[in-house]
Amino acid sequence: MMDVSDTYILPIVGYRVWVLRDGKLSSYAVDNFWTPKKANVAQCGGYERVKFWGSHKIQLGPKLIPHADYVAPLAECGCGFYAFKTLPYLTEWLEHREPNLVIGEVYLWGKIVDCEYGYRAQYAYPKQFFSNGNGYSVADNNSTSALREFNVPIEPMAERVT
Amino acid sequence: MNVGEPQRVIEVVPLHEPVPSEPRPVEPEKEPAYEPEKEPVEP
Numbered sequence: 496m497m498d499v500s501d502t503y504i505l506p507i508v509g510y511r512v513w514v515l516r517d518g519k520l521s522s523y524a525v526d527n528f529w530t531p532k533k534a535n536v537a538q539c540g541g542y543e544r545v546k547f548w549g550s551h552k553i554q555l556g557p558k559l560i561p562h563a564d565y566v567a568p569l570a571e572c573g574c575g576f577y578a579f580k581t582l583p584y585l586t587e588w589l590e591h592r593e594p595n596l597v598i599g600e601v602y603l604w605g606k607i608v609d610c611e612y613g614y615r616a617q618y619a620y621p622k623q624f625f626s627n628g629n630g631y632s633v634a635d636n637n638s639t640s641a642l643r644e645f646n647v648p649i650e651p652m653a654e655r656v657t
Numbered sequence: 658m659n660v661g662e663p664q665r666v667i668e669v670v671p672l673h674e675p676v677p678s679e680p681r682p683v684e685p686e687k688e689p690a691y692e693p694e695k696e697p698v699e700p
Contacts, residue, residue, distance in 0.1 A: 500666060501668070503667060524658070532676060534674055570666055578660075588658060588659070603669070604671050604674070605668070605670075606666065606667075606668055607667050609667055613658065615663075620675055
């Protein structure tokens with residue numbers, strides 16, 4: 496198990512996507528609804544979300560290993576709130592994804608697994624939603640009210656990412 | 658989202674949680690309680 500190497504007092508800002516399910520904000524890879532106006536806490540059931548397509552086993556979401564729920568995220572597991580370190584990392588990842596994802600910045604704090612291109616965090620809360628980008632536009636669908644509940648800015652994404 | 662392999666584990670303990678708080682409800686101003694005017698008392 497990796498030990499904590501450093502402690503910081505400012506939350507980390509990352510870049511990530513969400514989806515709207517049943518009119519509510521959810522994580523992309525797992526069915527985890529985000530709660531407005533409260534710190535969202537990572538949980539790990541230690542089970543992988545799989546389904547069968549014929550005889551093929553398809554894994555959905557991150558690869559997980561069994562462990563106590565309260566230690567999420569565990570470095571050796573795949574749990575925690577995900578975010579990329581930079582906007583270019585996110586936009587590159589978005590190139591092969593479906594449109595209509597909710598994109599934005601996220602605050603991360605608590606225990607954080609610092610990875611090559613991003614983070615997995617214990618606590619998270621949206622910092623800002625981008626009102627457009629990746630073929631997505633808040634004005635084009637009914638997501639505005641779901642996003643406004645989080646009481647954070649909804650601004651256009653910068654056109655050119657360097 | 659593929660964030661790559663873990664490099665290290667850190668702890669972030671912010672002085673204030675970055676969660677917007679509920680707007681504080683505005684309490685209506687209380688009207689001053691009625692006090693009957695006292696008659697001046699002559700010395």
